Amino acid sequence: MAETSARRVWCERALLADGVGEGVTIDIADGMITAVADRTDAAGAERLAGLTVPGFANAHSHAFHRALRGRTHGGPGDFWSWREQMYAVASRLTPDNYRDLATATFAEMLLAGYTSVGEFHYVHHQPDGTPYADPNAMGLAIIDAARATGIRLTLLDACYLRSGARQPVLAEQARFSDGTAAAWAERVELLTDDAMTRIGAAVHSVRAVDAESIGVVAEHARRRSMPLHAHVSEQLAENEQVFEEYECTPTELLARQGALNEHFTAVHATHLQQIDIDLLAARRCVCCFCPTTERDLADGIGPSSGLRTAGVRLSIGSDQHVAIDPFEEMRGIEMDERLRSRRRGTHPASELITAGTSHGYASLGWPAGGRIAVGALADLTTIGLDSVRLAGCDRRADALLDAVVFAAAAADVSDVIVGGRTVVRAGKHVSIDVADALERSIRAVTDGAPA
Amino acid sequence: MAETSARRVWCERALLADGVGEGVTIDIADGMITAVADRTDAAGAERLAGLTVPGFANAHSHAFHRALRGRTHGGPGDFWSWREQMYAVASRLTPDNYRDLATATFAEMLLAGYTSVGEFHYVHHQPDGTPYADPNAMGLAIIDAARATGIRLTLLDACYLRSGARQPVLAEQARFSDGTAAAWAERVELLTDDAMTRIGAAVHSVRAVDAESIGVVAEHARRRSMPLHAHVSEQLAENEQVFEEYECTPTELLARQGALNEHFTAVHATHLQQIDIDLLAARRCVCCFCPTTERDLADGIGPSSGLRTAGVRLSIGSDQHVAIDPFEEMRGIEMDERLRSRRRGTHPASELITAGTSHGYASLGWPAGGRIAVGALADLTTIGLDSVRLAGCDRRADALLDAVVFAAAAADVSDVIVGGRTVVRAGKHVSIDVADALERSIRAVTDGAPA
Helix, strand or coil, X not given: CCCCCCEEEEEEXXXXXXXXXXXXXXXXXXXXXXXXXXXXXXXXXXXXXXXXXECXXXXXXXXXXXXXXXXXXXXXXXXXXXXXXXXXXXXXXXXXXXXXXHHHHHHHHHHCCEEEEEEEECCCCCCCCCCCCCCCHHHHHHHHHHHXXXXXXEEEEEECXXXXXXXXXXXXXXXXXXXXXXXXXXXXXXXXXXXXXXXXXXXXXXXXXXXXXXXXXXXHHHHCCCCEEEEECCCHHHHHHHHHHHCCCHHHHHHHCCCCCXXXXXXXXXXXXXXXXXXXXXXXXXXXXXXXXXXXXXXXXXXXXXXXHHCXXXXXXXXXXXXXXXXXXXXXXXXXXXXXXXXXXXXXXXXXXXXXXXXXXXXXXXXXXXXXXXXXXXXEEEECCCCCCCCCCCCCHHHHHHHHHHHCCHHHEEEEEECCEEEEECCEECCCCHHHHHHHHHHHHCCCCCC | CCCCCCEEEEEEEXXXXXXXXXXXXXXXXXXXXXXXXXXXXXCCCEEEEEEEEECEEEEEECHHHHHHCCCCCCCCECHHHHHHHHHHHHCCCCHHHHHHHHHHHHHHHHHCCEEEEEEEECCCCCCCCCCCCCCCHHHHHHHHHHHHHCCEEEEEEEXXXXXXXXXXXXXXXXXXXXXXXXXXXXXXCCCCCECCEEEEEEECCCCCCCHHHHHHHHHHHHHCCCCEEEEECCCHHHHHHHHHHXXXXXXXXXXXXXXXXXXXXXXXXXXXXXXXXHHHHHCCCEEEECHHHHHHCCCCCCCHHHHXXXXXXXXXXXXXXXXXXXXXXHHHHHHHHHHHHCCECCCCHHHHHHHHCHHHHHHCCCCCCCCCCCCCECCEEEECCCCCCCCCCCCCHHHHHHHHHHHCCHHHEEEEEECCEEEEECCEECCCCHHHHHHHHHHHHCCCCCC
């Protein structure tokens, strides 16, 4: 889907490697940035007002959870009771209705300025566990959805084999399981990368995959330099279960099984111990925080300060999509740390932007993404500065990053370019009526929605 | 400013005393609701699509802090270092530029669905402490600003007499002080209520007002049944200072001095002890939480669960205006409680809406506000349900409240009526270009803003 013809855009302001530049001309060819110059005039180029930043990476998404927004937040309970509601939607998915739902959800991400998404995908088979005629029918539906919207996709195909220690999958988990890690690998091997799609791997969690199978998945990913993600220590119960089974932490188990390296991302990483932080740092892993989800699911506050001190890269994800807003996720890391520590300024705006962009791109297997520089992917997000939220902000270089990270909202995103192609213009997707697509596709997978 | 002519509006959905009704006709005369009927058709009435709720009360505002948005969030430090930056803006205020800034800020509140505001006002005099020719020049500028926008105002005129225990005001606090509580009362006595304005009182904090003077302010408010607000236990340092001076908690001191009754609101109430919660409950006080500020200033998480259990009413405020979004504040109470307790569902959506509406109105001295019922103030906020944020939500009665409280944003507000008069229509203020007004008025009070 990348634009092959060359184009030139001129940004009123743009975030470059050394800070915010003014009057920035960006040349693009074959989906890549071929030249960048600041203090230029706009003559002959398409003009982007506001602040242009590298497009944001949504490093952790379950697209179908978008159907749950507004439907699961009010009641009592915890992660586990929420999961029952989530499984009810999962049970209704088909390749066709999932394609529609993922298309609408990915389009909402583009409107919010996310130019890439890591779809952590585990609904593989028919509800009773029988494979579809094409065993990758569901994954291919997600790839089709990304293509239809223009978002860059890493399909993190997740291995899911059991309901807990030495327990087979539950009936409602049957469609997640390939039976064995070898069967998972065989199926995943049929999927192929392209210019806008990368195939990655995932261990759903150490709950859902036994140690030996974790080793098989890790080896498969390592041989192919694939991104490998896993839900890690989102809940204390997971830590307790793993300790009972293996007498170690989830992170230690993943390390033992060869999963931890620079291609590994620990998602949530909420209830880590210091030994886990040290391991993740030593193996140069990424941690993906999902603050809007971690609040909503009452997970707790992860050790972002300790991870930062240890040098672990952070990224962001909208996960269950109670909100799709990279600004909320970026500032959420710092805001929750403030609530925990009662100190401001652990994570400067510049680092939060890096979490939202280049660390996310790296986590998703696109090391050439997440920056505005020659040789980078031409994925760009432009933030208007003229809304009531940002009116009056200090527009001088670094001060502007503070305003954008701490006060902007998804609705401030005006233009989005992915792989050199404009997909959002003046706040609208170029080809999809996103609200209508969401309404129709969510209605198709939920009971009792209004007719 | 209230509309005196009668009008009739028809709401596709409206939040009534017994839940969400459909096809609701509301008759309005002299700024009050005179009739409500559901399951009606729209014939002859102005049509409001979406969900209409009682207008939100912003029970704690410092309007001039809006100029700080995006300018104070990135650095290190805590509440006290933030305060230095805030004082720098306070030093530049004049009645003229404050009128402009408050006008723009109140207009932004209306766009977000706040129909009333409690302006906690302490910048009374010239920078060196000399009164203006009219000693209420600053307060009157705020009243003018509210009138210009159409928002309902409670001017909480704050007594501020010292910098700490037995310490005179600092130079940068000189303009806050009337010298004595008696002089404060004499000045406040010159201000008068009208249909859209209530004069209330405030003890800035137990740091800034000595015990005897607290008694004077409390007595003044009690005799006039005025709302009385105070910043209470926002910081642990305040608790420590008060204990050193009085050997009690801030709440205990306020109780001793006669401040606590059903007209009293404790703002923030972050670091309360159980004895404080019991006192606030016994005296039927309100606590105003300001989650977006309390996160930003690294204050900590207040005991919303304990207050709820004790039966203390909660309200919301945007305080320093890092965000002006009642949905963020309402859900912030529950989200921060989830982070603290790791349990969901302490505060149901219906209670959070009550905090945002009727408890806030009560806190601001408008007991007839905050509900859609005969005899109530005709202050109404309509939330569109067709944005990408709310598309696909469950529109059935109570489920809709969950969606709105947990997933809506200020940008979803379409129409706002205050005192029977439309002030926001289709997402725009009827007479003010709000972004432009913010840009101009903030530039006037900040250094180094772009030309």
